[in-house]
Amino acid sequence: MRHPLCAAALTLTIVLSQPLQAQDSTAAGPSILPAARQIASAVLAAPEQFRGDASVIGYGVDGKTRELRHGTGALVCLASDPASERFHVSCYHRSLEPFMARGRALRARGVKGDQVDSVRFAEVRSGRLPFPTHPAGLYTLTAPRDSFDVETGVVTGGRSLYVVYIRNATGASTGLPTAPVEGSNAPWIMHAGTPKAHIMFVGSM
Numbered sequence: 241m242r243h244p245l246c247a248a249a250l251t252l253t254i255v256l257s258q259p260l261q262a263q264d265s266t267a268a269g270p271s272i273l274p275a276a277r278q279i280a281s282a283v284l285a286a287p288e289q290f291r292g293d294a295s296v297i298g299y300g301v302d303g304k305t306r307e308l309r310h311g312t313g314a315l316v317c318l319a320s321d322p323a324s325e326r327f328h329v330s331c332y333h334r335s336l337e338p339f340m341a342r343g344r345a346l347r348a349r350g351v352k353g354d355q356v357d358s359v360r361f362a363e364v365r366s367g368r369l370p371f372p373t374h375p376a377g378l379y380t381l382t383a384p385r386d387s388f389d390v391e392t393g394v395v396t397g398g399r400s401l402y403v404v405y406i407r408n409a410t411g412a413s414t415g416l417p418t419a420p421v422e423g424s425n426a427p428w429i430m431h432a433g434t435p436k437a438h439i440m441f442v443g444s445m
Contacts, residue, residue, distance in 0.1 A: 332378035
């Protein structure tokens, strides 16, 4: 069950959207699902009512990311990377796409780990990289690689996560802990004080 604050937080994310900025990145996986299958799996991260009009970014036969479906809704969904050892899809508010696309481009160039954020944070702070000033939500669904049935479109054994990005938020400004509370599903804040500070809401499927 999702945290009761999720519905209220999501309402804040459905605000003015920026144009989708598609950007290719390289994925080294050989098994590329047909576009329709990628779309069907990618939108599983989002609540059902937001799936039909979401834009979807997936993988072409050349292994590069591209927009598979242009939607009119507030969410952009990212298909699972065929090179990954896990099934992982995400859907996030459209205003986050420049930040997400920049991360994909940096990783495609071989930038790894925390250095990806170091570059992005510097670009956000300099004004070169857009990042929303309003709260913006992200949903993810993660499961073992073989958990997605391409025939039925069903994922088994998955774990869902809901995140609300609030730029430069801190524990003090939100009243939340900066680490998960042991034995509790209470929300907490990660990357406090940075451009991608975000509140974590954990759920399960």
